[in-house]
Amino acid sequence: MILKKRLEDSEFSEAWEETKLEYLLVRNILKRRKNLGKTQSKLAKRTRTAQSTISRINAGNSKVTLRMLGELAKALDTTVHYLITDESSNTELAQVSV
Numbered sequence: 292m293i294l295k296k297r298l299e300d301s302e303f304s305e306a307w308e309e310t311k312l313e314y315l316l317v318r319n320i321l322k323r324r325k326n327l328g329k330t331q332s333k334l335a336k337r338t339r340t341a342q343s344t345i346s347r348i349n350a351g352n353s354k355v356t357l358r359m360l361g362e363l364a365k366a367l368d369t370t371v372h373y374l375i376t377d378e379s380s381n382t383e384l385a386q387v388s389v
Contacts (some may be wrong), residue, residue: 292320299387311347315377319376320349320363323367324367327367338359
């Protein structure tokens with residue numbers, strides 16, 4: 292409900308639209324990694340990158356290239372579509388406290 296109310300503010304709504312994809316990507320990577328019981332280290336090995344890179348991605352402090360997006364999807368046994376999609380529609384997003 293908090294996000295829904297905040298989206299009524301046009302300035303906030305515009306900012307949210309600009310960052311929504313990054314939020315969804317980080318949320319879905321974290322969710323999938325935890326559901327699979329993988330550590331950042333294990334994910335880093337599967338993507339042939341450093342654990343610190345995975346840490347920065349998880350914190351939302353790193354831009355993910357298309358190549359890395361594909362590697363992450365493969366390592367997490369999922370699709371790129373899943374990683375960038377809001378499967379929950381408004382359910383989970385409506386509960387986000389921003």
